[in-house]
Amino acid sequence: METKVFPLTCTPPLLPSIPFQANTRTVYFKPRSLSCCAAMRKSTAKTKEKEEQLLDGMPKEYYDEEWQAQQREKTKELERLRKQEDDEEERMVENYREIGIRLKGYxxxxxxxxxxLVSSFIRAEEEVEEKIxxxxxxxxxxxxxxMVIWNRLDLARRDDEKxxxxxxDLLxxxxxxxxxxREATPAMRLLNDLLNMHDGFNDDEWMxxxxxxxxxxxxxxxPFSILAPPGFDIDQHAGPVRPPLEADDILLRVDFVRExxxxxxEVRQEQSEEQIVEGFDPESVASKLKQQEKQRTIHKVEALLDLAISLKW
Structure with missing residues (x-):
């Protein structure tokens, strides 16, 4: 049995021809979108309701733009302080490293x-003088x-341990x-001892x-003491004729006066080069007090020099 295929053809319907009219005016109608606007408003309202539900537990200040701006400024300030602390810590670490390097050459x-030895001085407390x-x-x-004491002092200064x-500092x-x-000459050691004998009040007793x-x-x-050693009796011509063993450590008055x-x-020359400090700020006052103390010490040394020059037995 044979089958026949019938082709299907779709042809557009024929529109009746409309004659062209020159005076015809075309009118465009704008579609109404009220339904779309209403849908958008509903969607926005739902979104706001959801946000209000999510932020229901937040404080009232959260909705204040000025409060939020203040919080942002606080955050920036905290970040700045954190960075400042990090920089300070890094600087302190670098300083500690520098202090530790000082002793590497020894x-x-x-x-x-x-x-x-320094630790023993610190633990000695009242007996530190004997230990030194x-x-x-x-x-x-x-x-x-x-140098070891200075390093510890430097660390204490950086940590502000008064x-x-x-x-x-005293140590x-x-x-x-x-x-x-120990390194000074006998004349300078004697001068130091004489200055330390002053109690700060009675100058006559000190002299x-x-x-x-x-x-x-x-x-x-x-003349007799020059010709004869100490202990030699010039009248009896008896006594030791050899100088004592510590004769090399004898300090002559002329050597003391000269030094x-x-x-x-030397001190007067340095003093003439110093500038006079003026002002009443803490540094100026401290500098003035230091100069006054130095001047008092110079006067004491001058008095000791005059005493040594005019000394009579």
Missing amino acids: PEEDVKKAKK EEAAEKGELTELVL DVIRSL YRRVETEILK KECRKRMIDTFPRED VDALLQ
Whole structure:
């Protein structure tokens, strides 16, 4: 049985021809979109309701734009402070690293001994003077010991530990004085002892004590004492004829006068180059007090020099 295929054709319907009219006016009708606007309003209202439901537990200030601006400023300030703290911490770490590097030029064993010695000074408390003098006699007070104390003092200053700063500063000055005393000449050691004898009040009594100390220290300068050693009886022609073993440590008055006079000339030259401080700010007042104290010390040294020049047995 044969099947026949019938092709389907779709042809557009024929529109009746409309004659063109020249005066015909075309009118466009704008579609009404009220339904779309209503839908958008409903959607916005639903979104707002959802936001209000989500932010229901927030404080009232949250909706205030000024409050939010203040919070943003606070956040910026906190970030700035945090950055400032980080920079300060980094600077302190760098400073501590720099302090630790100072001792790298010394032998490690010597550094350990110096640290141990400084620790013993700190633990000694009231017996620190005896400890310092004992270490000085053993020759243990060196520049390295001063460097160790200075490092600890520097760390205390950076941490603003006032009590520790005061204690370490006194310890540093005491050890430095002892080192200078051991390295000084006999004349300078005597001058230091004479200055320390002053109690700060009675100058006349101090001068009497200094005169007595000078008489006990300087050898007599009369002809008999020059020709004969101490202890030799010039009348009986008996007594030791050899000078004592400590004759090399004898301090002559002329040597004392010469060294003290040279010291005064050097100090006066430095003093003439110093500028006069004016003002009443803390630094100026401290500088003035320091200059006044220095001037009083110079007057004391001048008085001791005059006493040594006019000394009579």
